[in-house]
Amino acid sequence: MTRDELMRQVSEALDRVGSIEGDVELLRQLQSHPDVLGWARDVERLQGLLESLPLPARTEAQWEALALRTVQRLGEPLWPMKDPTAPPQFDEPPAPTFEPRAAIPSGANVERAASDASGATDSAPELEPIELHSVPPPPQPPSAPVAIPPRRMAPTETPVPVAPTDERVSLSEVLSERRVDRPLVDPLAGAGVVVPGMRSPSVAPGSGASVGRRAHVWWAVAAASAIAAGFGVAWLVTRSDSRPVLVEDAVTTLPPSSASAVSRTTAPAPVSSLAEREQSTASPRTIAPTSAVEEEAVGGLEPVDRASARRFEARYDEDESIPAAPPGPPSAAPSARSETLPARPAYDELRAEGSTVRIRSEVASGSHGRDEGGEATGFERPPHERRAAGTFASASTSPDEPAEVQRRERRSPRPRGESTRGAVASLPDVPSRDDVLAAMRAVEPAVAACRGARSGVATVQIVVGSSGRVRNAVVTGPLAGTPEGSCVARAVRAARFPQFAADSFTVTFPFRL
Amino acid sequence: MEETEQRLLERARGGDRIAYGALVRRHQRRIFACSVHILGDAAEAEDATQETFLRAWKALARFDGRSELSTWLYRICINVCLNTIRRRRRLDPSDVLDPSVASVESESRAQAPDPAVAADGNRLFARLAAALEELSPSLRTTVVLVLIQGLPHRAAAQVLGCPEGTIAWRVHEARKLLRERLADVLHELRDSAPGPQARANAREAT
Numbered sequence: 033m034t035r036d037e038l039m040r041q042v043s044e045a046l047d048r049v050g051s052i053e054g055d056v057e058l059l060r061q062l063q064s065h066p067d068v069l070g071w072a073r074d075v076e077r078l079q080g081l082l083e084s085l086p087l088p089a090r091t092e093a094q095w096e097a098l099a100l101r102t103v104q105r106l107g108e109p110l111w112p113m114k115d116p117t118a119p120p121q122f123d124e125p126p127a128p129t130f131e132p133r134a135a136i137p138s139g140a141n142v143e144r145a146a147s148d149a150s151g152a153t154d155s156a157p158e159l160e161p162i163e164l165h166s167v168p169p170p171p172q173p174p175s176a177p178v179a180i181p182p183r184r185m186a187p188t189e190t191p192v193p194v195a196p197t198d199e200r201v202s203l204s205e206v207l208s209e210r211r212v213d214r215p216l217v218d219p220l221a222g223a224g225v226v227v228p229g230m231r232s233p234s235v236a237p238g239s240g241a242s243v244g245r246r247a248h249v250w251w252a253v254a255a256a257s258a259i260a261a262g263f264g265v266a267w268l269v270t271r272s273d274s275r276p277v278l279v280e281d282a283v284t285t286l287p288p289s290s291a292s293a294v295s296r297t298t299a300p301a302p303v304s305s306l307a308e309r310e311q312s313t314a315s316p317r318t319i320a321p322t323s324a325v326e327e328e329a330v331g332g333l334e335p336v337d338r339a340s341a342r343r344f345e346a347r348y349d350e351d352e353s354i355p356a357a358p359p360g361p362p363s364a365a366p367s368a369r370s371e372t373l374p375a376r377p378a379y380d381e382l383r384a385e386g387s388t389v390r391i392r393s394e395v396a397s398g399s400h401g402r403d404e405g406g407e408a409t410g411f412e413r414p415p416h417e418r419r420a421a422g423t424f425a426s427a428s429t430s431p432d433e434p435a436e437v438q439r440r441e442r443r444s445p446r447p448r449g450e451s452t453r454g455a456v457a458s459l460p461d462v463p464s465r466d467d468v469l470a471a472m473r474a475v476e477p478a479v480a481a482c483r484g485a486r487s488g489v490a491t492v493q494i495v496v497g498s499s500g501r502v503r504n505a506v507v508t509g510p511l512a513g514t515p516e517g518s519c520v521a522r523a524v525r526a527a528r529f530p531q532f533a534a535d536s537f538t539v540t541f542p543f544r545l
Numbered sequence: 546m547e548e549t550e551q552r553l554l555e556r557a558r559g560g561d562r563i564a565y566g567a568l569v570r571r572h573q574r575r576i577f578a579c580s581v582h583i584l585g586d587a588a589e590a591e592d593a594t595q596e597t598f599l600r601a602w603k604a605l606a607r608f609d610g611r612s613e614l615s616t617w618l619y620r621i622c623i624n625v626c627l628n629t630i631r632r633r634r635r636l637d638p639s640d641v642l643d644p645s646v647a648s649v650e651s652e653s654r655a656q657a658p659d660p661a662v663a664a665d666g667n668r669l670f671a672r673l674a675a676a677l678e679e680l681s682p683s684l685r686t687t688v689v690l691v692l693i694q695g696l697p698h699r700a701a702a703q704v705l706g707c708p709e710g711t712i713a714w715r716v717h718e719a720r721k722l723l724r725e726r727l728a729d730v731l732h733e734l735r736d737s738a739p740g741p742q743a744r745a746n747a748r749e750a751t
Contacts, residue, residue: 078720110600119706123682128714129711
């Protein structure tokens, strides 16, 4: 009999009669296991301590007063609560179960304990634990190959770039395969399309639902990227009057592997360099050589065609209520955009109530001098717009202005996430004022429950992710660092906002306790 | 006794607060004891006791009498205590004192006449209370019901809505954990503590 089994029998004996003294057979077995015998004695003492654990002393008058207060409060309303007569929920994983000792053959205790540890507590026949000793494992020859479902592409093979519009992989195939059964091999990998950062579920550690869910997320991202890239290439080709330069521009916006795939299948003719490309467009202007500083300024930007830049410019002007620039050199309007922007009108009212709202997004190439910390003063410009302003401002100082501006316009920044913007086109840039107020109202009861000894205004700076979940909530003001402030921060972290397109969203909201 | 309780229940279902008050007086001590051992704080336990009886009053029409009233009240009490624990978690843990230690210490000090014995008792029960606090809510609740309140496994299973085997597993796990965490205290008690028979005699005497 194993040590664990003996310990369990000791526990059962204590439950039955409160002592192991009455179980002669158990005592005899414990003689050969002195460590378990010591454990049993300790547990007996522990039980004695638990039984003698003192209670706070209360007089009869105190008991009577408690009963009277209880009866007096019978008519009082109570906080809403789930059915108090329902079985308690412990927010823990289900515990294993022991069956009565007599019902288990002594030889099967170890196997039963093993099945108990697996959490099989249901009495349904299909969930009955299998007795391992009665079901021996099937004999396997030592040289038997492991049954691994064949992959369409070996992990060591070099993926052959193929355009996502290839016949072998279509969206319907992807969706149908994902719907019918949880795939073990990603079809994009089979088709040779490699999405950077994507880990094939077939080689990922772990199994089961978590892998399936992770795979589904990557599938959605991969499918959306592939579709957006395909449509973007087609659109660019049609808009550019069959200029191969735009195709190559589009190629540079794609991940390396996908880019090579698109260029091979859609570009009618390879174009080797920028100068050659410009010559092929029959433009009357010549491109001046780009200095190293200017290359650095635009190096992190993703190119886009001129029409996109103009459309982006028009939207920018419309959003920020800046009068349209007079017709003339393209550098005039960008210079105006480099000035300080007014606050977005939609949040004026919110700020008037004491809340300040701003967007803070991750910018890989810096913020061009915009303030990133301190108290928010209004609605800031998204990072891609900030980069646009900086780029256009520097373009106005170029000696070869028209050609340079034209080239910069073609390379003007594509808004971040443009390739997937089609999938989230319906999302707003940031939550509206009503969304913010609704989210704050939802957590208001929890915040009100934090009322303690201290009172005052708890100003909470809330950073919301694009999924609508709160990334961080920090209480400032007089309640910062107090238990009430911590409670408020915890309550606010439970707030949920609707999804939005920006990377993050910061709102400062005051709560009065 | 049962008939009296049954009559009191019938009157209470009809809105008789005096009859319900009698039921409160009859069961409030065990409910308070359960609450104080789960929550570890006398003030919170008193609130939980009151809330238990207030919620039981509102749900009295749903009590069909298939189980003991005490079992039904224990279940409400544990749900109320679990709510209190969840609410407590929302506070900053660094700002929450360990109320169980303080209450047990004060109680031991009040009962023990000898200061040396009181000091030993304080240290012993403080360690025990701290070890109980470290158990998960499910294990702690089961220990309180079975090992402290003395409910049989069947009754505890009814209260917690789980199989008896689960109760046995939880008790066994709690014993292993408590013994591991109190190994030094139990080692000191090996020579000084009375044996099981002496303890049983003392229990009968009390």
